[in-house]
Amino acid sequence: MKDRVRLLPDHVANQIAAGEVVQRPASVVKELLENAIDAGAENITLIVKDSGKTLIQVIDDGSGMSVTDARMAFERHATSKINSAEDLFNLHTKGFRGEALASIAAVAQVELKTSRETDDIGTQIIIEGSEVKSQEPAVHPVGTSIAVKNLFYNIPARRNFLKSNQVEQRHIIDEFERVALAHPKVSFKFIHNKNELFRLPKSKKRQRIVAIMGKKIEENLVPIKEETDLIKVEGFVTKPSFAKRTRGEQFFFVNDRFIKNSYLHHAVSQAFDGLLKPKTHPSYFIYFTIDAKHIDINIHPTKTEIKFDDEYSIYSILRSAVKHSLGQFNVAPVLDFNKDKTMDTSYSSNKNSAKIPRVEVDRNFNPFKDSFSANAIDTKKSVKKDEDVWQNMYSGLEEDIENTTVDVEFESDLSSGNLFENTETEKTSLQLFRKYIVCSLSSGLVLINQHRAHERILYEQFLTQITQEPGSSQQLMFPLCLELGNDEIRLLESLKSSLELTGFMFDFSKEKQGEVLINGIPGMLTESQIYEVIDELISDFKAGIPDSGFDRNNRLSSIMAKNMAIPTGKTLELEEQQDIINALFSCKEPAFTPDNQPIFVQLNAKHIDKLFLT
């Protein structure tokens, strides 16, 4: 029989390798930026179209390449950065595998122009799917420009796998920020679809962090510095009072390379132990300098994880450096999380004290009738004392206790009108553990989780406002001023139109970049809650931005509802309990919160009797 083992053709091998190196447009951005840095560039421009799906171009003023190097650069395992295996243990460049350009050229259409200082004229190469289409002399300033077009054009399956533009753009921004934070001495420009997203002049670390994260962070940066024989640690952590719910802004750099390391992350968390509000995280930007022989960068194809040979020592050095700074800069002792939150937000005015939004319900309100107006929520109409919507609604329902799904046709019941009939029963409900509302029905008992119930009520209300009927807005006499990071501003911009329908009114300051002026807020929100609601909105949307209109509105409504719903632990007057019960059972889906948690549990006579069986 004939031998069957063959070597794969180069373009196939390259495509396979590309699977590891090029996962998404952001991977290309990372590789190209790192090549520019390795080439000693001082000015780098990144141009992206359609979140990298159409174009990713990096222009640098680095060393440039010779005619032969330009051609060689696209061969697999072609690199100028290492010569021998020993060099792997003494790396000073970002790249060293010589795989990136070959992989990128295997899955895209690439146009390279380059020229060195010593060259009279530069060179241009066009490669598509590993195939060199042309190479000819071309005029180009010293440096290199690589344009990567139509990524995955020849692998439809991979192309279809790409996420929405917003998600891919988020990844690109993440990569860009990592490289830009690691190299403050290099100036960067980032243009996306003709908008300039970042213009970062050459600067010190601190200014670079502020330029990327926004002005708000400036006064919250606490410097850290520690130098031992083994390692130098410098950079910044943010004050505990600045801690956020998002975990995004946490950066370690080792010899100017962004890395992830959960062990070292733990060291920072330990240093903050006891200083943070629950569920909040400090931001940090920590730069390590260490002899390359003590690290191994070789364990991960995309190189964000590295190994230290003495991780344990580095852990303690880092932890004590952070602890020391927090103490030295007097951040630790002045913490008082019980004080009014509004005191340390950056609002320009704090005239309202915090209050829990009251549930105000129009009991005649029928969300399924066209005549529904948003004002119905805000105006409390007089209601007949003894009407008992929910009691009637539930009489006769004999469901199992486990089965909280209520498949009753609330919609039709509601519009039939007889639910509102007079019954002689007294309104009965009571609060349990300041968490549940207990009410009796003719068929038994219902236990309602007050927070979840209110969440559902608000959720439906916001969703209606966004999709059908704008909510009322309370105009603020003194606009509130929030300072946000660039990312956060972009996100708010994209949410602006939906947020306005819920009653938020805001403008982006023209004079001061990063400033948002809030002129109006939803009727039921208090000023002191705004910061928290916006913080939560931003952190949630950052985690993954839904693309379609419905998902977006859905998410927005559910985040706002979650944040504005009355909390567990709040005492409710009888009237408030009743308002919640009535509003809940006027909802489209009273049984579950928007994220599918049960809102109430029923105990019918059978269940109760069972409890007494001996």
Ligand code: ADP
């Ligand atoms: P690696 O970076 O691992 O060496 P790449 O495939 O990214 O591999 O690049 C291959 C080679 O092409 C590099 O070693 C470098 O010599 C050259 N090169 C790539 N990009 C540039 C650039 N922007 N400027 C100068 N040389 C470059």
Ligand code: MG
């Ligand atoms: Mg490279």
